[in-house]
Amino acid sequence: MAATRKPSSKAKTDVVKQVLNRLEKIHPDAKLDLDFTNPLELLIALILAAQARDDLVNQVTVPLFKNYRTAEDYARASLPALQEQIRKINFYRNKAKSIHNCCSEIVARYGGKVPDNLDDLISLPGVGRKTANIVLGNAFGRQAIGVDTHVMRLSQRLGLTINTNPDKIEFDLMSIVPEKQRVRFCHLLQYHGRRVCLAKKPRCPECAIENLCPYREKTKS
Numbered sequence: 001m002a003a004t005r006k007p008s009s010k011a012k013t014d015v016v017k018q019v020l021n022r023l024e025k026i027h028p029d030a031k032l033d034l035d036f037t038n039p040l041e042l043l044i045a046l047i048l049a050a051q052a053r054d055d056l057v058n059q060v061t062v063p064l065f066k067n068y069r070t071a072e073d074y075a076r077a078s079l080p081a082l083q084e085q086i087r088k089i090n091f092y093r094n095k096a097k098s099i100h101n102c103c104s105e106i107v108a109r110y111g112g113k114v115p116d117n118l119d120d121l122i123s124l125p126g127v128g129r130k131t132a133n134i135v136l137g138n139a140f141g142r143q144a145i146g147v148d149t150h151v152m153r154l155s156q157r158l159g160l161t162i163n164t165n166p167d168k169i170e171f172d173l174m175s176i177v178p179e180k181q182r183v184r185f186c187h188l189l190q191y192h193g194r195r196v197c198l199a200k201k202p203r204c205p206e207c208a209i210e211n212l213c214p215y216r217e218k219t220k221s
């Protein structure tokens with residue numbers, strides 16, 4: 001019996017290029033849905049966004065970002081005051097603590113500026129690779145890949161990775177997504193994941209990349 005050949009790296013890169021082209025046509029509005037104007041605001045929004053809806057985070061950050069403009073402001077704030085500002089968000093007590101600890105480190109070690117490299121970012125309390133890469137990609141203009149739930153699910157379904165660990169998926173994608181399009185690739189997968197390739201019941205019959213997708217549990221019309 002002939003052995004099943006795994007797709008080569010080149011074959012995966014070809015798939016990625018076609019995915020980019022097609023998803024760009026159907027989700028031209030794809031972007032990061034969190035509102036921010038600088039790296040600190042994005043970092044705070046991402047801490048708040050863990051298991052919370054982006055639109056709710058955007059509501060809460062309007063007054064928050066007016067009252068707290070620098071890392072020092074968050075570091076100096078009392079925890080109850082910070083909790084009060086974000087109490088509409090789930091896990092607000094823990095998130096207030098994370099923001100406070102993270103900003104205290106930014107003040108103590110980086111002069112109040114959010115660091116612009118991965119190693120320093122992931123050394124901050126509560127900041128993992130996903131958050132760090134999203135900050136680098138969206139606030140510092142680096143071509144980084146932040147593996148969130150949508151990027152992970154779609155990469156797996158599309159056969160671009162066999163891994164389940166987000167760090168390994170990031171490395172797999174870094175080797176096959178064209179460098180200049182890494183951030184865009186993430187935005188497009190996020191929108192496709194929300195609109196078409198839903199976690200529980202993907203809408204395969206109406207999917208623009210259906211013929212590129214080897215997922216075994218595709219839905220039928």
Ligand code: SF4
Pocket residue numbers: 157158196197198202203204207208209210211213214215218219
């Ligand atoms: S064919 Fe189905 S599983 Fe594959 S990407 Fe499209 S919606 Fe997702």
